[in-house]
Amino acid sequence: MHPPEVKAEALELIAAGLNDCEVSRRLGVPRRTIMDWRRPTYAPRNGRPRERECCPRCWRDAKEMSFTPADYAELLATYLGDGVLSATARTCRLRIALDAKYPRLIEEVRELIGRCLPENRVDIVQRKGCVNVSVYSCHLPCLFPQHGPGKKHERPIVLEPWQRNLVAAAPWAFIRGCIRTDGCAFINRTDIHRAEPYEYLSYEFSNMSKDIVDLFLEACDRVGVFTRANCNPRGRWSVRINRRDSVAAMLEHVGLKT
Numbered sequence: 001m002h003p004p005e006v007k008a009e010a011l012e013l014i015a016a017g018l019n020d021c022e023v024s025r026r027l028g029v030p031r032r033t034i035m036d037w038r039r040p041t042y043a044p045r046n047g048r049p050r051e052r053e054c055c056p057r058c059w060r061d062a063k064e065m066s067f068t069p070a071d072y073a074e075l076l077a078t079y080l081g082d083g084v085l086s087a088t089a090r091t092c093r094l095r096i097a098l099d100a101k102y103p104r105l106i107e108e109v110r111e112l113i114g115r116c117l118p119e120n121r122v123d124i125v126q127r128k129g130c131v132n133v134s135v136y137s138c139h140l141p142c143l144f145p146q147h148g149p150g151k152k153h154e155r156p157i158v159l160e161p162w163q164r165n166l167v168a169a170a171p172w173a174f175i176r177g178c179i180r181t182d183g184c185a186f187i188n189r190t191d192i193h194r195a196e197p198y199e200y201l202s203y204e205f206s207n208m209s210k211d212i213v214d215l216f217l218e219a220c221d222r223v224g225v226f227t228r229a230n231c232n233p234r235g236r237w238s239v240r241i242n243r244r245d246s247v248a249a250m251l252e253h254v255g256l257k258t
């Protein structure tokens with residue numbers, strides 16, 4: 001609850017012609033609350049133009065953005081895995097390069113971006129063996145502050161507190177995004193010369209960035225998935241998940257890559 005004087009001040013600023021974003025920024029009150037104060041009865045808008053949205057990070061005007069913790073966590077992991085942000089003359093582009101042999105995954109990444117940025121066009125471009133899913137928005141650097149020059153494993157990848165909160169609220173979605181980009185599920189076969197060889201499913205996540213691997217391990221810890229991490233001499237980390245209960249949980253929440 002906000003003190004009545006804050007609401008009164010908000011109504012004054014609204015009356016003075018400030019938009020919801022500006023009032024929200026000045027008073028440190030969520031924009032939704034300002035909107036409710038402006039229209040307390042949830043009255044139908046009677047065809048009035050929709051309230052202009054603003055970016056939750058930089059407060060500048062923006063097209064609609066809509067993030068559940070799960071959608072944000074999955075999109076962040078997808079960006080950290082296979083995504084690149086690049087500046088164009090007037091805006092910014094997020095490109096996610098996916099293996100063309102996983103059509104369902106490509107479609108789901110397209111839908112994921114579509115849910116998060118419902119007013120932005122999502123493009124799918126085929127390149128040999130690879131499909132680029134991309135979207136343009138000048139607020140992409142606000143949403144992914146880990147962007148920067150060079151490769152991700154050559155710079156620190158540190159989440160901001162608001163990102164940590166969203167990932168902590170939806171660890172499975174973060175794990176799903178990690179496995180779908182830099183991970184895989186595969187069949188392990190025990191030594192065929194043994195008396196009773198058998199096969200079992202394992203998951204692996206692999207990345208050159210220790211920071212990204214740590215984020216993956218933290219999310220696995222949070223949901224009780226048992227992991228074993230190794231780094232090869234060339235600096236590539238690989239995280240194996242092969243305990244039966246952990247694999248069963250991964251199969252349920254992450255699924256296979258198709």
Ligand SMILES: [Zn+2]
Nearest residue numbers: 055058139142
């Ligand atoms: Zn922004």
